[in-house]
Amino acid sequence: MMDAGDRWRGFSDSSNPSFVDLLRREAPHLMPGASPAPTDAPREPPHGTTVLSVRYRDGVIMAGDRQATAGFQVASRRIEKIFKADELSGIGIAGAAGPATEMARLFQTELEHYEKVEGENLSLEGKANRLSQMIRMNLPAAMQGLVVVPIFAGYDEKAGVGRLFKYDITGGRYEETNYDAQGSGANYARDSLKKLWKRDMAREEALRAALEAIFDAADEDVGTGGADLVRGIFPTVKLITRSGFAEVPEDEARRVWEAILADRARNSPGA
Amino acid sequence: MPLPYYVSPEQMMKDKAEYARKGIARGRSIVTLEYADGILLVAENPSTLLHKISEIYDRIAFAGVGKYNEFENLRIAGIRHADVKGYSYSRGDVTAKALANAYSQALGNIFTQDIKPFEIEVLVAEVAESNGSKNEIYHILYDGTIEDEHNYAAMGGQADEIRRFLKDHYREGLPLGEALGLGVRALTVTQNKTLSERDLEVAVLDRTKVQRKFRRIPVEALGQLLGTAR
Numbered sequence: 001m002m003d004a005g006d007r008w009r010g011f012s013d014s015s016n017p018s019f020v021d022l023l024r025r026e027a028p029h030l031m032p033g034a035s036p037a038p039t040d041a042p043r044e045p046p047h048g049t050t051v052l053s054v055r056y057r058d059g060v061i062m063a064g065d066r067q068a069t070a071g072f073q074v075a076s077r078r079i080e081k082i083f084k085a086d087e088l089s090g091i092g093i094a095g096a097a098g099p100a101t102e103m104a105r106l107f108q109t110e111l112e113h114y115e116k117v118e119g120e121n122l123s124l125e126g127k128a129n130r131l132s133q134m135i136r137m138n139l140p141a142a143m144q145g146l147v148v149v150p151i152f153a154g155y156d157e158k159a160g161v162g163r164l165f166k167y168d169i170t171g172g173r174y175e176e177t178n179y180d181a182q183g184s185g186a187n188y189a190r191d192s193l194k195k196l197w198k199r200d201m202a203r204e205e206a207l208r209a210a211l212e213a214i215f216d217a218a219d220e221d222v223g224t225g226g227a228d229l230v231r232g233i234f235p236t237v238k239l240i241t242r243s244g245f246a247e248v249p250e251d252e253a254r255r256v257w258e259a260i261l262a263d264r265a266r267n268s269p270g271a
Numbered sequence: 272m273p274l275p276y277y278v279s280p281e282q283m284m285k286d287k288a289e290y291a292r293k294g295i296a297r298g299r300s301i302v303t304l305e306y307a308d309g310i311l312l313v314a315e316n317p318s319t320l321l322h323k324i325s326e327i328y329d330r331i332a333f334a335g336v337g338k339y340n341e342f343e344n345l346r347i348a349g350i351r352h353a354d355v356k357g358y359s360y361s362r363g364d365v366t367a368k369a370l371a372n373a374y375s376q377a378l379g380n381i382f383t384q385d386i387k388p389f390e391i392e393v394l395v396a397e398v399a400e401s402n403g404s405k406n407e408i409y410h411i412l413y414d415g416t417i418e419d420e421h422n423y424a425a426m427g428g429q430a431d432e433i434r435r436f437l438k439d440h441y442r443e444g445l446p447l448g449e450a451l452g453l454g455v456r457a458l459t460v461t462q463n464k465t466l467s468e469r470d471l472e473v474a475v476l477d478r479t480k481v482q483r484k485f486r487r488i489p490v491e492a493l494g495q496l497l498g499t500a501r
Contacts, residue, residue: 019354026355109358116326116350 019113020106020134032103032134033141045146046075048100049223050185051082051092052213053153053164054193055178056206059241060153060162062090063210065185065218066233067225068097077228082238084245086111089127089154090238094183096146099138103148107131124156128165128173136171151182155240162240185217185224192216203239207248210237211256215264227257287388291413294390295337300427301394302457303334303420304441305406306450309398309478313454316472319490324474326485328353328365330398332476336427337391337413345374345393362482367397371409371417379415388413392426398476398484429461436460447475448496455497468493 016022024031051064064081067074075097082092083104091107093100110130114122122130131152138148153164165173166180179197181189196209214235218226227234234257237248299315301323312334314323323342324334327349335342349370357365374393382388390413397407408420423441425433436457445453451473459466473488480486488496 019358022351023355023358026351027359030359105358109354113350113354116354117347119322119325 017114017117019110020130022113023106032099032106032138046070046079046097047223048079048081048094048097048183049221049225050181050183050189050214050217051094051151052181052186052189052193052210053092053151053176053179054197054201054206054210054213055162055164056201056203058162058203059155059239060090060164061206061210061237061239062092062151062153063214063235063237064092065214065225065235066228067223069223072222074225077225077231077233080236082236083108084238085127085152085154086115086121087244088121088157088240089124089152090240090245091131092151092153092182093148094150094186095148099141099146100148100150103134103138103150107134110134123158124154124163127154128152128175131165132167132171132173134171135167135169139170142169149182151180153240155242157242160242181213181217183217183224185214185221188220189213189217207237207252208256208260211235211253212260215257215260227254287382288414291382291388291390295392295413295426296428298336298338298427300425300429300433300458301334301336302433302437302454303394303396303408303424304437304445304450304454305408305422305443306445306447306475308447308475309484310396310406310408310476311447311450311454312394312396312474312476313451313458314472315458315466315470317470319472322472324472324487326474326483327370327395328357329362329482330400330476330484331365331367331370332396332474332485334394334396334426335391336393338389341389342391342393345377345391348377349374349395367395367407367409371395371411374411375415375417377415378411378413382414394424394426396476398478401478425457432461433457451493451496468497 046068048068049065053060053062062082066078068076068079079097082090085091085108091104093104111122111127135148147169149167149169151166156163164180165175166182167173179193192213193209196212215226217224234250234253237253239246239248301314304311312324312332316323321339325346327333333346333349352370352373353365378389392413393411395409399406408424410418410420410424410426423437440453455466468490471493473493475486476484477486478484
């Protein structure tokens with residue numbers, strides 16, 4: 001901006017509210033996948049494991065475990081995988097933790113930038129498409145093993161419902177109607193949700209279902225962390241409703257988790 | 272080849288400044304006041320769609336008077352500056368001071384190099400964290416002159432009268448309703464009319480909010496706030 005003189009004359013692009021386009025122009029080295037991925041990329045960078053999203057009566061719930069793994073080792077016990085994208089949407093990351101966190105940050109800035117420049121929010125559809133384009137930009141790195149596959153969920157103000165989207169590594173975008181999970185424990189979480197999901201679940205019920213699914217993923221998948229009772233770490237759960245993006249307090253997640261634990265120990269010690 | 276007319280640099284600058292001042296004087300005014308929980312910005316602006324006040328970043332707001340297309344360009348440039356900086360460093364590293372300096376450079380360059388100067392004044396405000404640091408208000412003029420203001424600031428057509436009025440009536444630590452009432456009275460100090468909620472654009476940088484402190488106050492809430500202050 002210092003060599004500004006001509007920066008705001010002419011301004012053929014002054015109506016472009018995209019932060020990603022701006023970054024590509026002003027600071028291309030900060031773009032995802034900007035430096036060519038080395039052919040011998042580390043084979044086991046830290047990976048985030050299981051994130052999921054469930055639609056319920058008031059909107060969507062998003063949950064994730066807190067563990068990142070590098071090969072057979074725990075890389076982090078407290079990683080956060082569900083991020084607030086803006087007031088009405090969230091992004092859950094799975095895959096290579098570094099590029100995924102960076103992508104979540106870029107996505108947040110993209111939405112905020114649009115909102116400030118245009119004076120209004122992108123539609124939920126628009127946000128989902130924008131994320132899909134960002135995942136496609138990461139394709140070269142994904143081919144080297146640095147795969148990023150998020151879940152995107154939000155509250156659609158126009159339709160008055162929660163909606164969720166899953167992605168593949170090419171940026172393919174697929175809307176799911178009821179629930180979805182992503183990451184190494186995703187299959188178990190999805191199976192669990194298949195049995196637990198009901199139409200118009202209340203908040204408590206949806207919270208329980210989300211945590212049961214994380215519980216099952218952690219039970220079956222070595223990469224997924226459940227609750228760490230020694231350190232007092234519990235899966236994170238976020239709610240996105242008409243009134244915004246909110247975190248479920250850790251105490252509440254702990255209570256639900258302990259209830260699940262107690263029920264399972266009593267009723268089905270083998271499962 | 273005919274020789275170009277000689278115009279002395281003094282004369283040229285004077286003409287440009289006069290031209291810019293005239294343009295600005297035609298526009299309606301904006302006042303900014305520090306109040307108990309942050310910074311209040313009040314503009315006389317009957318349009319609900321074309322804003323004079325807007326959000327730049329977490330703790331930073333922007334206001335402009337004069338020609339809309341010119342300060343709108345600066346506003347967008349400011350958002351770009353802030354977002355790129357916040358993304359490449361961290362959100363805490365985006366400051367009003369750097370932004371105000373950049374505006375000052377840009378306006379200064381335009382004033383000296385272009386035939387037509389920008390007919391605008393802009394204001395950059397940054398609300399302090401609640402750790403005892405101070406609010407910052409920068410006022411940048413059409414020629415790049417930059418001033419930092421305390422407690423209150425005014426710009427636009429009747430800025431001098433408004434400033435005089437605020438000097439006599441401003442008190443520190445006003446609650447929001449009273450600060451708003453004062454701001455509205457200041458805006459009408461040179462006019463015989465009263466301003467209704469519909470003629471106003473009001474926003475605050477509210478220290479008590481989390482992360483993004485900027486908040487517009489909608490017309491309905493304005494009525495209530497002004498009612499309690501009366």
